[in-house]
Amino acid sequence: MTSVAYRVLVTDKLSEEGLALLRAEKDVEVVVDSKLAKDPKALKEALKDADGIAIRSGTQLTAEVLEGQTRLKAIVRAGVGVDNIDVPAATRQGIVVMNTPGGNTISTAEQTMALMLALSRNTARADASLKAGKWDRNSLTGVQLEGKTLGVVGLGRVGLAVAQRALGFEMKVLGYDPLLSAEKAQEHGVEFVHKLDDLWPQCDYITLHTPLTPETRHVVSAAAIASMRPTVRIINCARGGLIDDAALLEALNAGKVAGAAIDVFDPEPPPADDPIIAHPKTVVTPHLGASTEEAQVNVAVEAARLLCDYLIRGQVRFSVNTPTLDRAEMQDLRGHLDLAWRLGLLHAQMDRGAITKAVLTYRGDAALKNTKLLTACFAAGLMEASLAQSVNLVNALPFARERGLIIEEKIVDAPGDFGTLIQAEVTTDRKTYVAAGTLFGKEFLRLVRLGSFQLDAHFDGPLLTFTHNDRPGLIGFLGTTLGDRGVNIAQMNVGRERPGGEAIGVVNLDGIPTQDDLDAVAKHPDILSVRLIKLPAQGELPSWLGS
Ligand SMILES: NC(=O)C1=CN([C@@H]2O[C@H](COP(=O)(O)OP(=O)(O)OC[C@H]3O[C@@H](n4cnc5c(N)ncnc54)[C@H](O)[C@@H]3O)[C@@H](O)[C@H]2O)C=CC1
Numbered sequence: 001m002t003s004v005a006y007r008v009l010v011t012d013k014l015s016e017e018g019l020a021l022l023r024a025e026k027d028v029e030v031v032v033d034s035k036l037a038k039d040p041k042a043l044k045e046a047l048k049d050a051d052g053i054a055i056r057s058g059t060q061l062t063a064e065v066l067e068g069q070t071r072l073k074a075i076v077r078a079g080v081g082v083d084n085i086d087v088p089a090a091t092r093q094g095i096v097v098m099n100t101p102g103g104n105t106i107s108t109a110e111q112t113m114a115l116m117l118a119l120s121r122n123t124a125r126a127d128a129s130l131k132a133g134k135w136d137r138n139s140l141t142g143v144q145l146e147g148k149t150l151g152v153v154g155l156g157r158v159g160l161a162v163a164q165r166a167l168g169f170e171m172k173v174l175g176y177d178p179l180l181s182a183e184k185a186q187e188h189g190v191e192f193v194h195k196l197d198d199l200w201p202q203c204d205y206i207t208l209h210t211p212l213t214p215e216t217r218h219v220v221s222a223a224a225i226a227s228m229r230p231t232v233r234i235i236n237c238a239r240g241g242l243i244d245d246a247a248l249l250e251a252l253n254a255g256k257v258a259g260a261a262i263d264v265f266d267p268e269p270p271p272a273d274d275p276i277i278a279h280p281k282t283v284v285t286p287h288l289g290a291s292t293e294e295a296q297v298n299v300a301v302e303a304a305r306l307l308c309d310y311l312i313r314g315q316v317r318f319s320v321n322t323p324t325l326d327r328a329e330m331q332d333l334r335g336h337l338d339l340a341w342r343l344g345l346l347h348a349q350m351d352r353g354a355i356t357k358a359v360l361t362y363r364g365d366a367a368l369k370n371t372k373l374l375t376a377c378f379a380a381g382l383m384e385a386s387l388a389q390s391v392n393l394v395n396a397l398p399f400a401r402e403r404g405l406i407i408e409e410k411i412v413d414a415p416g417d418f419g420t421l422i423q424a425e426v427t428t429d430r431k432t433y434v435a436a437g438t439l440f441g442k443e444f445l446r447l448v449r450l451g452s453f454q455l456d457a458h459f460d461g462p463l464l465t466f467t468h469n470d471r472p473g474l475i476g477f478l479g480t481t482l483g484d485r486g487v488n489i490a491q492m493n494v495g496r497e498r499p500g501g502e503a504i505g506v507v508n509l510d511g512i513p514t515q516d517d518l519d520a521v522a523k524h525p526d527i528l529s530v531r532l533i534k535l536p537a538q539g540e541l542p543s544w545l546g547s
């Protein structure tokens with residue numbers, strides 16, 4: 001087995017252009033195995049050795065398959081629908097889920113038009129009839145699209161592309177989408193209908209273009225069908241579960257629906273004896289909406305890029321479970337992400353009480369950044385030592401919520417003493433503690449507040465913090481005690497409330513002191529407490545922030 005940095009599984013058919021891009025990355029090993037799509041046990045096993053997986057609709061990534069996957073970092077869906085992925089389960093595991101929207105829009109819209117025309121002109125039946133040696137023109141008379149009313153359910157990418165094409169056929173287009181305004185719909189030549197109940201009775205054709213969600217499941221219900229015209233023709237190129245198949249079958253048999261064209265099924269593949277497939281008033285295709293040469297090159301190339309960008313460079317695009325982080329933004333944010341993460345790491349080591357709440361205040365430049373990402377980074381740092389599984393930008397905030405940990409953000413536009421500042425105030429069941437940090441240049445981090453003390457300490461490597469009474473000679477004692485024990489001091493900083501009062505010292509060490517070394521320091525009568533905080537070296541970021 002070759003030793004490469006990242007292994008990527010491909011379990012559905014992906015175009016050669018996408019595979020070639022993956023293979024061109026020297027740090028990526030590609031394993032193509034479509035048998036895994038049909039064998040959940042083997043798939044689960046194979047994923048244990050994979051960093052990423054590229055799939056289409058043929059692979060089911062269930063909670064069971066994803067459970068306990070510690071190596072898997074990214075799932076990319078070469079296509080749109082992610083209903084074959086248990087996204088909440090992936091999120092819990094810290095796995096980024098991405099898709100490739102747009103790449104198959106036109107192909108799916110064209111398939112919708114092809115099915116609409118095939119339904120109207122009995123194309124499939126005519127073909128079968130002629131191939132069977134008949135010349136039967138009379139029973140195959142069709143209907144025109146021109147002048148008919150089309151209802152589009154879901155005015156997203158595909159829905160609007162279908163609307164545009166239907167307008168070219170001189171149809172009247174009505175549409176409904178909870179996320180589109182009537183004005184926007186109108187700009188696309190679509191007459192907006194505010195309720196689906198008002199859409200059904202007006203249409204000669206109805207086409208579905210929504211994702212399958214609990215809300216859209218069986219959106220074409222028995223009640224909806226009952227309110228449609230008996231001449232209605234229904235097209236579904238979105239997802240199988242959108243139509244109540246039993247109600248559709250009954251309506252087809254009773255002559256309450258003139259025909260249906262179905263590209264998608266629930267489940268897929270459907271049973272061989274599915275009565276909808278066998279019905280003379282239906283035209284069916286085996287989920288071919290996105291199956292064109294063009295769409296498949298688009299989605300496979302994009303999927304390969306998404307996987308490599310995330311695994312190798314930590315950039316996230318088109319994620320359905322974490323915010324987007326492109327190359328420029330990543331570069332720009334790196335220092336702040338590092339600072340937020342270290343504040344989390346520091347707080348996790350400050351007090352062993354149970355953490356109940358954290359308030360993050362972003363000031364100056366930090367207030368202008370993507371604070372949600374910074375907060376997620378802080379939460380990852382705060383929790384990473386306590387959790388059995390890895391925490392990252394994807395699952396940190398959901399984990400915090402799951403554990404009842406309240407994390408609040410405060411954005412303060414007014415600049416304070418620093419150009420940029422992140423302050424983290426953490427409340428445990430014992431006390432509330434504040435730490436704050438800033439950035440010099442793009443990457444030099446400084447700890448500028450610990451508790452009530454102002455400081456200017458380097459924010460990396462092992463830190464020894466000690467609260468003490470501000471007395472002459474104490475610093476000398478510390479240097480000698482650690483020096484005698486072979487622990488070298490790299491930097492030292494002291495913050496105090498007033499001369500002679502209580503103070504805090506932060507010492508950056510070159511090595512990790514033993515408990516014995518710490519006890520020797522704590523022996524001084526003016527040293528009130530000693531704590532060792534282990535932080536990564538300068539510039540050392542977690543792997544999930546990319547290399
Ligand atoms: N047959 C095939 O091979 C293909 C199927 N698809 C499916 O088509 C569907 C649409 O794809 P896109 O247009 O790219 O996605 P999209 O995300 O651009 O559009 C979906 C639209 O549905 C709307 N919507 C959500 N809930 C709704 C509701 N209750 N009623 C009405 N509208 C609702 C959304 O607001 C959104 O505008 C997806 O389910 C996708 O999986 C997409 C590509 C290929």
Ligand SMILES: O=C(O)C(=O)COP(=O)(O)O
Nearest residue numbers: 056057058079080081290
């Ligand atoms: O992109 C989608 O949502 C699709 O349904 C296309 O599915 P496929 O990639 O052809 O299995």
